[in-house]
Amino acid sequence: MTKSTKRIYLSPPHMSYYEQQLVSEAFSSNWIAPVGPHVEAFEKEVANFVNIGDAVALSSGTAAIHLALKLLDVGSGDYVFCSTLTFVASANPILYQGAEPIFIDSEPDSWNMSPNALEKAFKDCEKKGKIPKAVIIVNLYGQSADMSPLLSICERYGVPIIEDAAESLGAIYKGRASGTFGRFGIYSFNGNKIITTSGGGILVSQDLEGLEKARFWATQARDPAKHYQHSEVGYNYRLSNVLAAIGRGQLRVLNERIEARRIVFKRYFSALKNFKGIEFMPEAPYGRSTRWLTALTIDPEQSGVTPTQIIDALEGQNIEARPVWKPLHLQPLFKNCPYYPHNNNSVSDDLFRKGVCLPSGSNLSEEDQDRIIECLKHTFQQ
Numbered sequence: 141m142t143k144s145t146k147r148i149y150l151s152p153p154h155m156s157y158y159e160q161q162l163v164s165e166a167f168s169s170n171w172i173a174p175v176g177p178h179v180e181a182f183e184k185e186v187a188n189f190v191n192i193g194d195a196v197a198l199s200s201g202t203a204a205i206h207l208a209l210k211l212l213d214v215g216s217g218d219y220v221f222c223s224t225l226t227f228v229a230s231a232n233p234i235l236y237q238g239a240e241p242i243f244i245d246s247e248p249d250s251w252n253m254s255p256n257a258l259e260k261a262f263k264d265c266e267k268k269g270k271i272p273k274a275v276i277i278v279n280l281y282g283q284s285a286d287m288s289p290l291l292s293i294c295e296r297y298g299v300p301i302i303e304d305a306a307e308s309l310g311a312i313y314k315g316r317a318s319g320t321f322g323r324f325g326i327y328s329f330n331g332n333k334i335i336t337t338s339g340g341g342i343l344v345s346q347d348l349e350g351l352e353k354a355r356f357w358a359t360q361a362r363d364p365a366k367h368y369q370h371s372e373v374g375y376n377y378r379l380s381n382v383l384a385a386i387g388r389g390q391l392r393v394l395n396e397r398i399e400a401r402r403i404v405f406k407r408y409f410s411a412l413k414n415f416k417g418i419e420f421m422p423e424a425p426y427g428r429s430t431r432w433l434t435a436l437t438i439d440p441e442q443s444g445v446t447p448t449q450i451i452d453a454l455e456g457q458n459i460e461a462r463p464v465w466k467p468l469h470l471q472p473l474f475k476n477c478p479y480y481p482h483n484n485n486s487v488s489d490d491l492f493r494k495g496v497c498l499p500s501g502s503n504l505s506e507e508d509q510d511r512i513i514e515c516l517k518h519t520f521q522q
């Protein structure tokens with residue numbers, strides 16, 4: 141590798157030209173803070189985009205999950221079911237609330253929550269006489285979970301769903317926006333997501349009263365009084381007006397960003413599909429994935445290389461690739477939490493052992509993608 145080779149990142153930010161105009165507007169009106177017109181407009185625009193009642197813009201997706209759990213009255217000792225194959229931020233807020241996570245495996249068709257495993261977990265908890273207060277369903281790498289069977293199981297037990305759609309803004313499930321199926325949904329605008337505010341998140345719902353309560357908690361739970369009065373614990377979780385301006389600009393190009401990522405996927409697919417032992421994350425027939433990240437599995441026996449060798453070979457060319465999320469039931473932080481696999485096999489363990497995520501930015505040039513593909517082909521053929 142020559143030192144001058146430009147680094148290719150996994151999923152870098154991609155600004156259009158609208159963001160700077162809108163941020164300028166915030167500066168020239170001196171509305172940098174507090175919560176201001178861009179925040180309100182951003183909330184309305186996100187809610188319109190996904191076609192849901194309303195939204196509350198927050199400092200992170202993690203904060204949004206935290207407030208959703210509070211809205212569902214999750215507290216000390218309560219059980220919360222959560223997808224295991226995900227980033228740690230899906231489950232950390234369960235611990236903030238003093239509740240106990242129980243992890244649910246993936247199914248192979250979408251890599252998302254297995255209805256089988258969910259059903260088993262419910263049956264066990266029912267036997268123990270303690271069903272969970274909430275189920276956090278994660279939509280991985282830009283693709284919705286198979287919501288219909290998951291919804292009907294949860295409905296049968298009367299347990300509400302929080303959809304962690306941090307990675308799936310813009311994805312479709314049976315004609316509807318991913319993130320709008322649960323009682324609450326959350327999106328993230330962290331720097332690596334499909335659109336970004338540098339950092340931020342949003343809580344969405346049809347429950348307008350719940351969202352009003354979330355706004356209240358997110359601004360230090362200030363009672364409606366002239367003096368500073370507080371009867372509940374609050375948080376400093378609101379998104380700033382400047383960051384909301386960035387978000388509004390990003391939202392205008394979201395559809396283009398989805399198209400671009402899907403094209404990145406297609407190029408990888410056509411270049412690599414004939415190599416033995418490689419399988420791409422499937423796109424389930426019920427919807428449309430944004431292909432936020434192109435993820436694939438590599439079977440070392442068939443391909444002759446391990447995922448680690450692939451990641452190292454790319455790193456040698458100054459290209460950032462990553463393993464698939466390490467399942468939460470394998471994390472030291474959660475080592476004592478119960479776990480329900482899909483069947484006799486744990487699908488998420490397998491995906492973690494074999495999975496690789498490739499650079500997938502909407503601003504990845506064809507030239508840079510060719511560099512990645514060349515390196516992959518070279519490594520597979522060795």
Ligand SMILES: *Cc1c(COP(=O)(O)O)cnc(C)c1O
Pocket residue numbers: 199200201202203226227229230278304306307327328329330339340341
């Ligand atoms: C990024 C991410 C989050 C957290 O979002 P932040 O805005 O970074 O707090 C939560 N869940 C999943 C699945 C994510 O990928």
